[in-house]
Structure formats: structure tokens, C-alpha cells
Amino acid sequence: KAGVTQTPRYLIKTRGQQVTLSCSPISGHRSVSWYQQTPGQGLQFLFEYFSETQRNKGNFPGRFSGRQFSNSRSEMNVSTLELGDSALYLCASSLASGSTSTDTQYFGPGTRLTVL
Amino acid sequence: AQSVTQLDSQVPVFEEAPVELRCNYSSSVSVYLFWYVQYPNQGLQLLLKYLSGSTLVKGINGFEAEFNKSQTSFHLRKPSVHISDTAEYFCAVCRNSGNTPLVFGKGTRLSVIA
Numbered sequence: 001k002a003g004v005t006q007t008p009r010y011l012i013k014t015r016g017q018q019v020t021l022s023c024s025p026i027s028g029h030r031s032v033s034w035y036q037q038t039p040g041q042g043l044q045f046l047f048e049y050f051s052e053t054q055r056n057k058g059n060f061p062g063r064f065s066g067r068q069f070s071n072s073r074s075e076m077n078v079s080t081l082e083l084g085d086s087a088l089y090l091c092a093s094s095l096a097s098g099s100t101s102t103d104t105q106y107f108g109p110g111t112r113l114t115v116l
Numbered sequence: 117a118q119s120v121t122q123l124d125s126q127v128p129v130f131e132e133a134p135v136e137l138r139c140n141y142s143s144s145v146s147v148y149l150f151w152y153v154q155y156p157n158q159g160l161q162l163l164l165k166y167l168s169g170s171t172l173v174k175g176i177n178g179f180e181a182e183f184n185k186s187q188t189s190f191h192l193r194k195p196s197v198h199i200s201d202t203a204e205y206f207c208a209v210c211r212n213s214g215n216t217p218l219v220f221g222k223g224t225r226l227s228v229i230a
Contacts, residue, residue: 004159031215033217033218035220042220042221042222042223043206043220043223044220045217045218045219048215048217050215055215056215056216056217058217090159090160092159092160096215102148102167104162104165105162105218106162107152107159107160107161108159109157109158109159110159
């Protein structure tokens with residue numbers, strides 16, 4: 001079974017631009033979560049989508065948004081990029097079929113975004 | 117809200133020596149606990165998780181962790197490390213009710229020395 005894939009793997013943008021990152025979950029997984037990883041803040045939760053609906057949201061400004069399609073693929077968008085948005089953005093998928101978070105989250109390799 | 121503290125940011129250890137990576141958590145509700153590993157330029161991989169039952173949890177690659185509710189700890193151990201265990205290790209927690217996101221610690225970089 002193919003793992004979680006993220007595209008692109010590397011991205012360089014300048015301040016003020018916007019960016020869209022893509023995540024394809026493991027086949028059959030309906031939940032997709034996004035995390036930002038930086039050396040200073042570590043791993044921080046951005047948002048989770050389940051069956052095309054945002055189910056959980058972290059504490060990030062509105063410049064960060066996401067969506068999920070009917071095939072469970074997900075995209076996240078960052079508008080008006082700032083230098084501090086430079087990070088590794090990780091996507092994770094899980095079955096999330098139950099009422100609690102017992103299903104394992106499987107992570108993709110991440111997209112490394114550099115903002116100049 | 118939940119929080120996780122990984123007490124050591126870096127742990128150097130010689131090959132074939134035992135290692136313990138420490139993790140303490142804070143939560144007002146019952147939680148699930150996880151350990152993930154991240155190799156260079158890769159995503160995170162689940163090592164093990166505690167949901168309920170036996171407090172000693174065995175995971176992949178010879179790792180195990182013990183849940184201690186009274187000390188709110190979930191330390192990761194391996195009796196004999198290999199060079200290939202060099203990586204960053206993350207402890208994470210989430211509430212055990214509802215589909216809630218993982219809260220991660222800042223990570224511990226394990227360096228295995230030949």
C-alpha cells in the first residue's frame with residue numbers, strides 16, 4: 001500500500017506570495033492532519049479534515065487554510081507569506097473511523113517551505 | 117489542554133549501550149500516549165502507543181515504554197542501541213475522548229556513537 005505523499009517536497013517563495021501544498025493520504029484513510037515543524041516551536045498542529053469537513057483547528061492565523069476533496073486528498077494554503085512561515089509542513093493520514101483518536105497517524109515526508 | 121515535556125533535547129550514547137528518553141505530560145483528562153521517530157529528511161514513524169491496559173508497551177525496533185500515571189510519565193527505553201537508531205524522537209499525547217489532535221513534545225535527538 002502506498003504511503004502518504006506530499007508535493008512538492010521543496011518550495012522557495014518570497015514574502016507576500018501565497019503557496020499551496022498538497023497531500024495524498026493512504027488509500028482508505030479519511031482523515032488528514034497538517035502540522036508545521038520548526039526548530040524553535042517544534043511540531044504544531046494546524047488543522048484536521050475528515051470527510052471534507054474541518055474537524056479540528058490549531059492556533060494559527062487565518063492566512064493558513066486548508067480543504068479536503070471527495071477522494072480525501074487535501075491541500076493547505078498559506079497567503080501573504082512571512083519569513084516566519086519557513087518550516088517543514090507535514091501531513092498525516094489515518095482511518096479515524098472511531099469516536100476517539102486510537103488510529104495511528106501515518107506521516108508523509110513533508111514539504112520544506114523556505115520564505116525569502 | 118495537554119502539554120508534553122521532553123526533558124532532554126540531546127542524548128548521546130555509545131553503540132550497544134542502553135538508553136532512556138524521558139517524557140512527562142500534563143493533562144486534566146485521561147490521555148493516549150505515543151512515541152514517534154523521525155529520521156533525517158523523512159516524516160514521522162510511530163514507534164509505539166499506549167491506549168489502555170498493560171502499562172508496559174512494546175514497539176518496533178526493540179523499543180518499549182512504560183506509562184506511569186502517578187508520575188505522568190511515558191519514558192522510552194531500548195536495552196541496546198544501534199547506529200541506525202540515530203534520529204529525533206517525539207513524545208505525543210491526545211485526549212482519550214473525541215477525535216483530538218496530537219500534542220507533541222519538542223523532541224529528543226538521539227545520537228549513537230560507534
